[in-house]
Amino acid sequence: MRQKKFILPDSEIPKAWFNIQAIMPNKPMPILHPGTRQALKPQDLYPIFCEECANQELDQTNEWIPIPEEVREQYAAYRCTPLVRAYELEEALGTPAHIYFKNESVSPAGSHKLNSALAQAYFAKKQGITNITTETGAGQWGGALSYAAKKFGLECAVYMVKASYNQKPYRRSIMQTFGAAITPSPSMSTRAGKDIITVNPNDQGSLGCAISEAIELAVSTPNCKYTLGSVLNHVCLHQTVIGLEAEKQMALAGEYPDIVIACFGGGSNFSGIAYPFMRHTILEGKKTRYIAAEPKSCPKLTRGKFEYDFGDEAGLTPLLPMFTIGHTFKPATIHAGGLRYHGAGIIMSQLMKDGYMEAKDYDQTDTFKAGVLFARTEGIIPAPESCHAIACAIEEALKCKETGEKKTILFNLSGHGFVDMSAYDQYFSGEMVNYSPSEEELAKYIASADALNK
């Protein structure tokens, strides 16, 4: 019988995260204080993030950061995740390419997000923190953090965008089942929330406002820290367990990827699967292509501009050197909520600038078409975000069919779609629409970033 899955025992769970910053030919440009324009030091981040995460964020020296045994022990609930050969997708496409996917959907929270949530919760606990907080839109990150907090005995408060709170009751219930306190945002629990509600009692919230509320809670509450699920360097660092395992598993399969693909929101799952392979490209000149698959509705890498911009809509964060379509950009409400972010993490932005990676953007309906084919061949109903990676993998596999090339394609299946079935309903009903900002519209939003670079 052909081998379908390549699995590793608990003992092979990585013992260190890979910190790509240490080996980048061009390091990311510094993160700047928005007022003074001075480069931030870890200490500047201590009021908001726990110290270990702040230190990791700006570590450009240590190539390997040890994973604490307590975190590895929690990883063992779902890691090592399987690497799977997509034989039946290959057969359906009639491609000579070999397609593999790393299945991160098997985590308790249903996505890769837990890889960083567990690390962040552990480092907070170790520092004596008792409460952690965050915001969530689609709910994937909120669910992961809720679980991670419970595992390390922390209280967890999640500000959930009010529109999602009402529209995605399943995500809310998952967080509640894991024991978190969920507050619809805007709320009356913070100054930021009150300011909005008093003007418009029916405001349905935004990620920008939820971030503001979570940060306000963190800085105004003793022993409370803020956490984030993507974009930041330390988050991407934690995700490298994905690629480190995949590297070993590809070796078990006797192959090495010609192309590595992941969907792209802020970059957490992309960096997770890509960095460990990119290490060989940077250090040994391995010829692998790394493709970020993003939605046409939020095309930061394909149509954005590399410059300093705020990380949040409200302009409260430090200035980040990144590919951006402007922090004021209002992405259409596509189902892949995790990809609705205006910028790319600063490491990936630098790697993109230096030609180490490429990007492709996809219409929503095309990603669901790909997701349905994947479900019917490989059996896993993918999250709307993951459908982007699948669409890209299929596109590359079909190119191989044309050219007859037998390339090895690896993509990251970041999460499952069991709580996104209403999106599939809309796809099947034929009512799903696509959205792509016009040149004028995009220029207007990018101008909000340009203004910060004068």
Place this chain on the structure above:
Amino acid sequence: MRQKKFILPDSEIPKAWFNIQAIMPNKPMPILHPGTRQALKPQDLYPIFCEECANQELDQTNEWIPIPEEVREQYAAYRCTPLVRAYELEEALGTPAHIYFKNESVSPAGSHKLNSALAQAYFAKKQGITNITTETGAGQWGGALSYAAKKFGLECAVYMVKASYNQKPYRRSIMQTFGAAITPSPSMSTRAGKDIITVNPNDQGSLGCAISEAIELAVSTPNCKYTLGSVLNHVCLHQTVIGLEAEKQMALAGEYPDIVIACFGGGSNFSGIAYPFMRHTILEGKKTRYIAAEPKSCPKLTRGKFEYDFGDEAGLTPLLPMFTIGHTFKPATIHAGGLRYHGAGIIMSQLMKDGYMEAKDYDQTDTFKAGVLFARTEGIIPAPESCHAIACAIEEALKCKETGEKKTILFNLSGHGFVDMSAYDQYFSGEMVNYSPSEEELAKYIASADALNK
């Protein structure tokens, strides 16, 4: 680091199913034609089921039935499933017991049901069948069959109880994503459905009616066969891959179960985990307890009677010798839809009668309490059905805490609860109610079976 998961490579997927009928000290009593009261022969089942399944149903001779390579290849999408040591549940309980669970929730359909769906679809395909049909209430079986049909290139028609069709849109979407045709039942597509709709256009359906519609479609359509997800011997046979794997995995852990636990609807996941261990009890006298965990609202094993009864509400099936609370029993609409069945499979009924297994029943709220503790410790949100097994495992582990006994407890986690989050919502809201039929009520329903045994 302590070993959390015990995994097996694809090559260890079992090569044969274990047919407990061949070694039972007392074979199950015959299945009878309701009119003639003659024992059924396989040929009598051919009009409804595919021939291989009909033969397996009545096979009391062959202890091992080879698993076709084509089925093993499909099993490899998710099998071997992990065996997990529930360290953190143990710690939360403070028990000296060792608790293990077999995680069947990792299958594409989210439950163990796929183990038989793939086998049934394969045997249908091999016989030249082009269409298969079934009914579904909660939707677990319908989802599994939809996927299995797609994998073997069969058309699949599912009759879904109308109330579920409207209340469980996620389950419906999952079947649709896998490519099945879903018809709310009662429908105008069959005589049985028409008869109901013409009398009451707003009838919300029942499992009994959906079964009638599916069977009518099967017998009136060329090249179409009916399939069932539980109760029957061949279904339970296919499920033995669960226990066969678990046996090897327990050996990897250096343990052997003192207690094996599964939730109980018709018996498919119970038999799957229990039979392979029970083989050693029957053949070698191994002292293992086997506990079926059922809902107090549908207590066929704890309060039922062993006698001949119909398998369906409408009384269209052959007569089955089983523990039953009467085929006319109307179970309360608990969230564990998969456990709302009036009878136990005939093999298990005989084993129960002969003292090889025992049963416990649980209130709905107690099962959710157990499920939430499991989610918060082991990270997996369990299906409402699986919560019953967890409640039983916790109860046994707490007994060990009292006595100081270090027993080894193994339970089957039959499925995840990602599409059952509304049930958790209800639990957290405090609005969940319990239901247990009174003695009088139960006696009335059992009388419907008694009448067939005179």
